[in-house]
Amino acid sequence: MRDVTKDNITDTFLGYFGEQTDPRLREIMESLARHLHDFARETQLTHAEWNKGLDILRQAGNITTPERDEFVLLSDVLGLSSLVDMINSSDDGTNSSVLGPFHVSNPPVRDMGADLRADNEGELILVRGRILDSDGNPISGATIDIWQTAANGLYSSQDPEQDIYNFHALFTTGADGEYQFTTVRPVSYTVPTDGPVGELLESTGRHPWRPSHLHYIVKADGYRDLVTEVFPDDDPYLDQDTVFGVRDDLVMTYVKQPASNFPESGCELSGKVDKDYYLVDFDVVLSKA
Secondary structure (H helix, E strand, O other): OOOOOOOOOHHHHHHHOOOOOHHHOOOOHHHHHHHHHHHHHOOOOOHHHHHHHHHHHHHHHOOOOOOOHHHHHHHHHHOOHHHHHHOOOOOOOOOOOOOOOOOOOOOEEEEOOOOOOOOOOEEEEEEEEEEEEEOOOEOOOOOOOOOOOOOOOOOOOOOOOOOOOOEEEEEEOOOOEEEEEEOOOOEEEEEOOOOOHHHHHOOOOOOOOEEEOOOEEEOOOOOOEEEEEEOOOOOOOOOOOOOOOOHHHEEEEOOEOOHHHHHOOOOOOOOOOOOOOEEEEEOOOEEEE
16 A cells, blocks of 8 residues: 555555454454554654653563563563463452562472572561462362562572572462461562663652562462462552562461461471561462363
8 A cells, every 4th residue: 555644644554454363363463553553643752752662672682581582571670471371360269469580480399388488588488378279179289380580689590699599489279279388488579670671660659569478370280370379468669569460369467476386286396486586377279271
């Protein structure tokens, strides 16, 4: 088409699609083109602004590695990751939350009740709960992939001083659907600000902080995979998470306990705890696939 104008370019673009185009791809591309073109027309986007947007993507590509995905981080701080999570969350299960850019694949398999602290500093917490179906029945054979930051606010994939599997573990539930492990209380931390995401946050007057949390990926045959997080109710950034990951049902109270209340069996640290610790109870409800 020779007479392309700012008013007909969207329809012209869509007219170039071949008949063999997958219907779902056509639907997504049509909506993307209409919103993207309308955005440019509405804001009267300049060449300099357009190129700045492209430069953000170039920088994201340059800084992305197998251990750090700046594109995921960009999606997170724009709220897109959380929006996709919410669109695809089920109504009868635990809410999902953002995966984040620092998950490590193939975590070590640990026995139920294992201690993830190793030589790390921090307040001891005992995390326990059940993996249930939407009717409240325990799910046997569910895998729980757990990870968190260290006391310095860094994930193992960010910090060369940490073992790559520090604070990473994979547990499998028995017939009772129960799980438990000990670790250190997570800390609030900032998302990386040394790349284009940091520049974007600073230029829009936003802080880079996330409330402290534990990450979960829970899987079981016949159920939908769940990616989620658990937050303490006293974290100062709970109501201003820079990646919009907090949900009401993911906020837990960390209850301080005397050492005498620690389980006498079933944990690696049973019989070894001589100071106060915190108890976190978090049940996970999975939806049928």
